[in-house]
Amino acid sequence: xxxxxxxxxxxxxxxxxxxxxxxxxxxxxxxxxxxxxxxxxxxxxxxxxxxxxxxxxxxxxxxxxxxxxxxxxxxxxxxxxxxxxxxxxxxxxxxxxxxxxxxxxxxxxxxxxxxxxxxxxxxxxxxxxxxxxxxxxxxxxxxxxxxxxxxxxxxxxxxxxxxxxxxxxxxxxxxxxxxxxxxxxxxxxxxxxxxxxxxxxxxxxxxxxxxxxxxxxxxxxxxxxxxxxxxxxxxxxxxxxxxxxxxxxxxxxxxxxxxxxxxxxxxxxxxxxxxxxxxxxxxxxxxxxxxxxxxxxxxxxxxxxxxxxxxxxxxxxxxxxxxxxxxxxxxxxxxxxxxxx
Amino acid sequence: xxxxxxxxxxxxxxxxxxxxxxxxxxxxxxxxxxxxxxxxxxxxxxxxxxxxxxxxxxxxxxxxxxxxxxxxxxxxxxxxxxxxxxxxxxxxxxxxxxxxxxxxxxxxxxxxxxxxxxxxxxxxxxxxxxxxxxxxxxxxxxxxxxxxxxxxxxxxxxxxxxxxxxxxxxxxxxxxxxxxxxxxxxxxxxxxxxxxxxxxxxxxxxxxxxxxxxxxxxxxxxxxxxxxxxxxxxxxxxxxxxxxxxxxxxxxxxxxxxxxxxxxxxxxxxxxxxxxxxxxxxxxxxxxxxxxxxxxxxxxxxxxxxxxxxxxxxxxxxxxxxxxxxxxxxxxxxxxxxxxx
DNA sequence: TTGTATGCGTTATCAT
DNA sequence: ATGATAACGCATACAA
Numbered sequence: 001x002x003x004x005x006x007x008x009x010x011x012x013x014x015x016x017x018x019x020x021x022x023x024x025x026x027x028x029x030x031x032x033x034x035x036x037x038x039x040x041x042x043x044x045x046x047x048x049x050x051x052x053x054x055x056x057x058x059x060x061x062x063x064x065x066x067x068x069x070x071x072x073x074x075x076x077x078x079x080x081x082x083x084x085x086x087x088x089x090x091x092x093x094x095x096x097x098x099x100x101x102x103x104x105x106x107x108x109x110x111x112x113x114x115x116x117x118x119x120x121x122x123x124x125x126x127x128x129x130x131x132x133x134x135x136x137x138x139x140x141x142x143x144x145x146x147x148x149x150x151x152x153x154x155x156x157x158x159x160x161x162x163x164x165x166x167x168x169x170x171x172x173x174x175x176x177x178x179x180x181x182x183x184x185x186x187x188x189x190x191x192x193x194x195x196x197x198x199x200x201x202x203x204x205x206x207x208x209x210x211x212x213x214x215x216x217x218x219x220x221x222x223x224x225x226x227x228x229x230x231x232x233x234x235x236x237x238x239x240x241x242x243x244x245x246x247x248x249x250x251x252x253x254x255x256x257x258x259x260x261x262x263x264x265x266x267x268x269x270x271x272x273x274x275x276x277x278x279x280x281x282x283x284x285x286x287x288x289x290x291x292x293x294x295x296x297x298x299x300x301x302x303x304x305x306x307x308x309x310x311x312x313x314x315x316x317x318x319x320x321x322x323x324x325x326x327x328x329x330x331x332x333x334x335x336x337x338x339x340x341x
Numbered sequence: 342x343x344x345x346x347x348x349x350x351x352x353x354x355x356x357x358x359x360x361x362x363x364x365x366x367x368x369x370x371x372x373x374x375x376x377x378x379x380x381x382x383x384x385x386x387x388x389x390x391x392x393x394x395x396x397x398x399x400x401x402x403x404x405x406x407x408x409x410x411x412x413x414x415x416x417x418x419x420x421x422x423x424x425x426x427x428x429x430x431x432x433x434x435x436x437x438x439x440x441x442x443x444x445x446x447x448x449x450x451x452x453x454x455x456x457x458x459x460x461x462x463x464x465x466x467x468x469x470x471x472x473x474x475x476x477x478x479x480x481x482x483x484x485x486x487x488x489x490x491x492x493x494x495x496x497x498x499x500x501x502x503x504x505x506x507x508x509x510x511x512x513x514x515x516x517x518x519x520x521x522x523x524x525x526x527x528x529x530x531x532x533x534x535x536x537x538x539x540x541x542x543x544x545x546x547x548x549x550x551x552x553x554x555x556x557x558x559x560x561x562x563x564x565x566x567x568x569x570x571x572x573x574x575x576x577x578x579x580x581x582x583x584x585x586x587x588x589x590x591x592x593x594x595x596x597x598x599x600x601x602x603x604x605x606x607x608x609x610x611x612x613x614x615x616x617x618x619x620x621x622x623x624x625x626x627x628x629x630x631x632x633x634x635x636x637x638x639x640x641x642x643x644x645x646x647x648x649x650x651x652x653x654x655x656x657x658x659x660x661x662x663x664x665x666x667x668x669x670x671x672x673x674x675x676x677x678x679x680x681x682x
Numbered sequence: 683t684t685g686t687a688t689g690c691g692t693t694a695t696c697a698t
Numbered sequence: 699a700t701g702a703t704a705a706c707g708c709a710t711a712c713a714a
Contacts, residue, residue, distance in 0.1 A: 010684075012707095013687095013709075013710080014683085016708065016709055017683095017709085024683085041454075043450070043454035044707085045392070045456045045706090045708070046451070046452075046456060047391045047397065047456055047707080048709090049708055049709075051392050051706090052689080052710085053708085066421060067417040067421040068414040070622050073410075076408040076416060077409050083408075087445065092436075094435050095434045097421075107428055111387075113382075114385060114386055115386045115388055116387045116433070133382060137382075226623075226625075255623060258626075259626040259627075259628070259630075280412070281567065282411055282412035284567070285599075285600040286628075342692070353692090354694085357692065357693060358699095370700085385691085385692075387692095388691080388692090389706090390693075392690090392708090393705080394692085394693065456707095
């Protein structure tokens with residue numbers, strides 16, 4: 001910067017203003033300074049600037065466990081959407097992986113308490129914490145995405161897990177289905193509680209017997225969806241009076257489940273209708289094309305960034321803590337009427 | 342830091358040493374200082390530190406276009422692997438998207454020239470450049486991943502695209518296949534040149550007529566693999582003397598292709614064998630289970646980080662510019678003998 | 683509108 | 699082994 005100032009024949013502070021705060025400097029000198037900066041190939045040092053203003057322009061996204069599931073693209077799609085929104089606003093995205101071990105949690109806390117990041121978007125239900133120090137104490141704006149953490153005072157951007165599954169279940173019930181098979185994610189997980197809850201509500205409102213819902217899974221995390229689906233095949237095979245409709249908590253589960261039950265001779269949709277959650281693009285090319293509830297991942301990513309930016313500016317305190325962006329059911333050939341008795 | 346020093350009864354510089362460079366301080370005072378730091382909940386400011394030492398501990402990964410393809414998980418898997426390796430070595434990962442517009446390129450150059458990042462891993466064949474300033478001039482260690490850029494003096498970590506496809510083709514030729522259908526990615530792309538080259542080599546060495554290879558695709562980028570596969574279905578349907586084996590440059594292409602030709606009544610593998618490239622987990626649950634060439638993404642990610650770290654330390658100059666990690670063919674039911682004439 | 687001077691929170695140099 | 703102090707590159711308060 002000193003070199004630029006010398007070449008332009010002005011003081012360092014004028015260069016600083018011209019580059020960081022144009023408008024507060026005479027147009028003529030600004031042009032002169034920018035020319036000097038260009039010929040010298042000068043780029044301001046971001047770390048010095050951030051140190052001085054006491055703020056970073058880096059946002060971190062905290063991802064639980066794996067970045068990749070079986071065939072689902074929701075994590076990468078969310079990453080893409082968030083990164084794009086951030087860049088448009090002059091911010092950058094850093095990845096933080098929350099593997100639930102002390103090393104990774106400590107790394108995240110260092111990023112927060114050490115001032116590297118300015119805000120965080122979290123996709124986990126638990127905030128990193130080590131040695132009594134929690135991310136919540138870092139004084140960092142945090143937004144929860146996909147999971148509703150509004151109960152913990154965290155602004156949350158979610159989809160209507162419950163309502164969307166309920167709608168799908170209602171559509172199946174309207175076709176005549178009365179016995180359901182539900183393939184679950186980890187039982188204590190927000191998503192699973194909501195999604196199963198949607199199915200249960202649809203049953204109740206239709207006056208159906210809730211005992212006619214057979215649950216499978218409930219053990220493995222979402223990133224092991226294929227395994228969950230394979231185990232569900234075994235559970236399904238043992239049933240006496242087989243359900244005629246299956247709802248899976250993720251596309252991965254449904255994909256391996258379909259493959260497995262078809263090998264058993266079950267026809268889809270003639271014997272069994274299948275619907276799942278996520279909206280993975282590959283569902284269109286499944287055999288048969290798989291009906292799925294598409295999550296508005298891009299929109300949710302944008303909304304999360306917008307909320308975070310507002311919080312970072314000190315605004316947004318009087319907004320509702322939870323924003324819901326609706327999912328929609330994509331009907332494909334995996335859905336049909338139940339077989340006649 | 343001043344507070345910690347006061348509480349511990351030592352000078353600021355001693356605190357700095359104790360925390361950043363233990364071993365260069367008396368054990369007893371170190372313990373005292375760490376206790377003080379803990380009670381105060383002190384975390385060193387990363388930006389001040391980086392400014393002072395003139396180095397950041399952030400690495401950026403430059404991704405071309407989309408972060409998500411159809412069903413392939415290679416980008417997220419690579420991200421995961423790289424992030425994990427970096428964290429183990431005390432570095433952090435920042436995402437940079439190269440959308441080939443000036444805004445995104447300028448962002449990347451600012452990250453590099455502004456000192457925000459210390460090194461870069463790039464998954465694109467073109468280095469960002471704007472206004473005559475190129476990433477190559479930033480004095481930043483760069484490693485190319487997946488693409489062989491050793492010709493441009495960039496250390497590269499790649500897989501044996503050519504050899505792996507050649508092996509797969511040889512296996513098909515050994516089964517009796519003589520007429521092939523090749524579904525291509527963008528024609529000027531390194532991957533496609535290599536992969537198609539592998540098929541051509543196998544043909545040549547087997548003494549088969551290279552005119553018996555029908556090419557489709559070659560237009561859309563890899564992220565539109567499903568579309569490429571769908572268009573390939575149309576091309577395939579028009580053929581007089583249909584090939585008995587298809588090789589696709591990506592799993593996405595093969596997945597939509599299989600779905601489409603099956604709708605036309607083509608049986609796999611009885612009428613047509615199919616193999617593709619990527620090793621997406623979902624291939625196992627395709628109909629029929631899809632043979633695919635699995636890329637060693639995790640290993641490549643680790644290797645890229647290791648190479649980058651060596652370059653950052655000024656070492657690695659005398660290493661070979663290209664590292665190759667082999668892919669392997671996973672044989673599944675989509676491969677069979679050709680129909681008898 | 684521009685220049686001067688100070689400090690952001692560290693680490694490194696030098697002296698003790 | 700430790701302490702005092704300068705400097706990293708920038709933005710801003712204040713003066714001109």
